[in-house]
Amino acid sequence: EPRVMAMLEIGATLTPVMLEEKLALARAGYVVKLQAKLDHLATLVARSRGGDERALREAQQLAHRLCGTAGTFGLNEVSEATALIDRKLLALRDGRQAANVLWEEISEVLKNVRG
Secondary structure, X not given: OHHHHHHOOOOOOOOHHHHHHHHHHHHHHHHHHHHHHHXXXXXXXXXXXXXXXXXXXXXXXXXXXXXXXXXXXXXXXXXXXXXXHHHHHHHHHHOOOOHHHHHHHHHHHHHHHHO
């Protein structure tokens, strides 16, 4: 999350408590935006399923970023779910597995993670 890096000024002396407070603020800001990011992922997945190759690439990239960022902020369930979506979208792009099965699995994971 770029805002985290901006808050951690280069050369600033931060105590562990200050760092913890800044990370908590960054995490809270991320959580606020997370549902919109997951909704956007769902939209890209729907467009991908309809044959939009660009949306498929964007969905995979977004899932990959969400996995990493969610993990950084300790949102392990979201991180694991988006990692799974990332892998399944890559499998779709590469044609490694039956598309119908993958789409169903992706839809199920998305439904569960979006709540």
